[in-house]
Amino acid sequence: MSASDPGSASVPPWSVGVSLQRDASGRDDAGMDRLAGKVAIVTGAARGQGTAEAKLFAAEGATVVLTDVLVAEGQATAASCGGTFHQHDVSNEDAWQRVVDATLEAHGRIDVLVNNAGIFHRARMIDHTLDDFRRLLDINTIGVFLGMRTVAPPMIAQQAGSIVNISSIAGLVGAPNSIGYGASKFAVTGMTKTAAAELARFGIRVNSIHPGMIETEMIHEVAGHDEARLEKIANSTPFRRSAAPEEIAYLALYLASDESSFSSGSQFVADGAVTAT
Numbered sequence: 001m002s003a004s005d006p007g008s009a010s011v012p013p014w015s016v017g018v019s020l021q022r023d024a025s026g027r028d029d030a031g032m033d034r035l036a037g038k039v040a041i042v043t044g045a046a047r048g049q050g051t052a053e054a055k056l057f058a059a060e061g062a063t064v065v066l067t068d069v070l071v072a073e074g075q076a077t078a079a080s081c082g083g084t085f086h087q088h089d090v091s092n093e094d095a096w097q098r099v100v101d102a103t104l105e106a107h108g109r110i111d112v113l114v115n116n117a118g119i120f121h122r123a124r125m126i127d128h129t130l131d132d133f134r135r136l137l138d139i140n141t142i143g144v145f146l147g148m149r150t151v152a153p154p155m156i157a158q159q160a161g162s163i164v165n166i167s168s169i170a171g172l173v174g175a176p177n178s179i180g181y182g183a184s185k186f187a188v189t190g191m192t193k194t195a196a197a198e199l200a201r202f203g204i205r206v207n208s209i210h211p212g213m214i215e216t217e218m219i220h221e222v223a224g225h226d227e228a229r230l231e232k233i234a235n236s237t238p239f240r241r242s243a244a245p246e247e248i249a250y251l252a253l254y255l256a257s258d259e260s261s262f263s264s265g266s267q268f269v270a271d272g273a274v275t276a277t
Ligand SMILES: NC(=O)c1ccc[n+]([C@@H]2O[C@H](COP(=O)([O-])OP(=O)(O)OC[C@H]3O[C@@H](n4cnc5c(N)ncnc54)[C@H](O)[C@@H]3O)[C@@H](O)[C@H]2O)c1
Pocket: 043, 044, 045, 046, 047, 048, 049, 050, 067, 068, 069, 070, 088, 089, 090, 091, 115, 116, 117, 118, 119, 120, 139, 166, 167, 168, 169, 210, 211, 212, 213, 214, 215, 216, 217, 218, 219
C-alpha cells in the first residue's frame, strides 16, 4: 500500500509531511498565513488526521486548541505546534462547555471547529451489539452535535465561523461490516446540512469532509488488523493507495479558511475516486 507502489497515483509533495516538518516554530516559512488571527478547536487531535490538521492550522497562523481522550499524546502534539491541549470526551456535554469556556477565556473567540474525533467498530450487522452501536452514535454523532451546539453561540455573537465535520465515505455509501459506523457518519452528513441551513444567516459555514482510506490507526481497525488485507483493499482502489493524513488536513484548511467563503452545507469528498463509480 506504499505510495510508491508501481501504478499508484502520484503523490503530491505536500502529502508526505513537508509542511508538518517545517512547522517546528509553529509558522510556515513560506509566509502562508491562511488562518492568521483565527482560533481553531480540533477534536481527536492526539494522533492521526486531527494531529495533521492541528499542525497545519498552526503552521498557517491559527491559534490551535487540541482536544482528545488520549492525554499524553495530545499534550505532546500540542507542544509540537504551540497549541493548548484539553482532555475532552466529545460525547460529554459538560466537557464541551468546559473546552469552549476555556478557549473563550484564553483567546476571546472561536473561529473554527473541526469535529474530527471518531471511532470505528467492525462487526457484521447480525453480530453488532446494541452497546457498540450506541457507543458509535455517542462519539461520532452526538459528539458532533454537541460540538456544533456549543460553539454556535460564540460564533453567532461574532457573526462568523467555520465548522468542519469529519464524516467518511461511509457517510455517503454503504459498506459491509460497519452498520453502526455507517449510521453514525450518515448522521454527520445530515446534521451538517441542517446546521448549515440554520446558521447561514449568522455568517457561519458548516461543511463535511468524507475521507476514503487514510493512513491512521483507524484503517488498521477497519481491516481487522490484517496488513495483507489492508494492502489488498488499498490496491483495489482507483489510486491504488491510501492517503496521508495531510491530504485531508489541506482540505480541512481550505474549509476552515475564508477561501471557502461561499461553501456551506456541502460534502467534500477526498477518497482517491473510490466513490466515483
Ligand atoms: N482513517 C480513515 O481511513 C478514515 C476514513 C474516513 C473517515 N475517518 C474519520 O476521520 C476522523 C479521524 O480519524 P483518524 O483516521 O485520524 O483515526 P485515529 O483513530 O487515529 O484518530 C481518532 C482520534 O479520535 C480520538 N477519540 C476517540 N474517541 C474520542 C472521544 N470520545 N473524545 C475525544 N476524542 C476521541 C482518538 O483518541 C484519536 O486520537 C474520524 O472521525 C474517523 O471516523 C477516518
